[in-house]
Amino acid sequence: MSAERHYLDSVRREASRSLRSNGGILSPSWARYLDAIRHGLLMIDDAGRAIVSNAPAARLLADFLPKSASEPSARGLLRALCAGTAKPRRAVFRSLREARDLRTAVSFEVEAKGLTLQVELNPAEEQGWIATLEDVSARKASEARADEAARQDPLTGLPNRLLLQERLLEAFVRLHRNGEKCALLLVDLDRFKPVNDTLGHPVGDALLKKVADRLRSTVRPTDTVARIGGDEFVILQTGVREASDTQALARRLVDLIGRTYMVDGHLLTIGASVGVALAPSDGDSAETLLKNADLALYRAKLDGRGTYRFFEPEMDARMQARRRLELDMRQALARREFQLHYQPQMQLDGDRLIGCEALIRWHHPERGTISPLDFIPLAEEIGLIVPIGDWVIRQACRDAMTWPAHMSVAVNVSPAQFKSDRLVETIMSALAGSGLPARRLEVEITEGVLLQENEKTLRTLHRLRELGVRVSMDDFGTGYSSLSYLRSFPFDKIKIDRSFVKDLSGRPDGDAIIRAIAGLGRSLGMTTVAEGVETPEQMQRIREEGCTDVQGYLISRPIPADDLISFLASYKAEA
Known part of the structure; x- marks a missing residue:
């Protein structure tokens, strides 16, 4: 009692x-x-x-x-x-x-x-x-107010994930009772993160409120607009008669969100990627419909963003294969399934080999060799590129210690490695552990590294320069602002993208572009390396245009580390 x-x-x-x-x-x-x-x-x-x-x-x-x-x-x-x-x-x-x-x-x-x-x-x-x-x-x-607050996004006033789940369950009750169809549209904002990073979270929050207002304006009173993440929104469209109704809504969303915003005196332009799933054809439960809409959204992002995609059954099969690849990759480092191959670089003055670029390979015990094009983007997406990149740096330094003393080793460093705040420490540890002089290590970066957190990235590059490590800009000429980056940091080397070398035989302006880059390198005191040289004709024209180094199949394909020493010996004998 x-x-x-x-x-x-x-x-x-x-x-x-x-x-x-x-x-x-x-x-x-x-x-x-x-x-x-x-x-x-x-x-x-x-x-x-x-x-x-x-x-x-x-x-x-x-x-x-x-x-x-x-x-x-x-x-x-x-x-x-x-x-x-x-x-x-x-x-x-x-x-x-x-x-x-x-x-x-x-x-x-x-x-x-x-x-x-x-x-x-x-x-x-x-x-x-x-x-x-x-x-x-x-x-x-008070309980009613708390219950309402528990189902509402505090920033935009939209329903949150909890209320969306309840509305979804209600929609499926109607679907099973009287056959009323519904659709789920997942909306992910494109280019929103740079707004937060450059203008601050208050401007980002104000922008999200304006996006929420636009979403409200484009749906019917019977539909539900919810915010389920930082820049993720969901629209539950009820009473769907034809797929074309949902397609029209998806098209309106992409167009409406992509229009310019005025926020606190700033003109902002973002975009939207939309994934669509229809019930009951794409799922007979709330969980399945959400999962399939997410798969369609992932496809919209892969297809360039700023578009919409409807769910297709093969998307699930591809995602399952991607998950299996992810699980295998997480174990690959521990199982020592990654290997380094090295592609030699030749100095045109004297035709001598002066270094090699380290290229990672994955030898899967069941799938065989997996191309870097298949697993490197996934590794960057899920964050594994940092530990994999650390291993590449350490292994490349150890391997280079077995080469002739004048040869350097070049490793590619991703934007994610620069973000990890431990790149310099990793390189210092790799040099100390292997005994490789810093001047024999070369870090290759693309313009994507410099696009993110410019000041922080430049500080990291200057710290590497202070160590004695050389820095190269890879894929030069394929970005938007490469010339401005050459002014912001004194690179040691410019690597001319292979697409320009390939154009030597097919486009009349190919010679002029390579000549201009080579002249730029000379005036700035930088080495210029032409990548993708495959024929004697290309080699001759590269010489004539003033490049200093070359790399490509004409010199050698990438070679396993165990075979590189014998290749170097035979190349020296032939020379």
């Missing part, structure tokens, strides 16, 4: 004694005492008479009892209270009878005129009932 219930029952017993000793009349002192109790209190005998009723009970019951009732009888009270419950009256009385027979308490809530009462009926130890009444209106309102 609870302390409060025990207290109320003791009050009832003492009040009953007072009633018996005073001929059925409650003494004034007891009446004042009961009126001071916070809860409404009724004492009901087995005959159904309210033998005690305090002032709070009378005040609380004013909205429930008929105005003609002079005093509350038990049956009249219960009939009035039952009118305010969500349960049928018979069900309430049945539960009361069962509680009476079992001598257990029964509790229920009633409502009238905006007032909510918590009614608890406890059988007294001797006979009759003790009824306590509590006004829980404020608590219920």
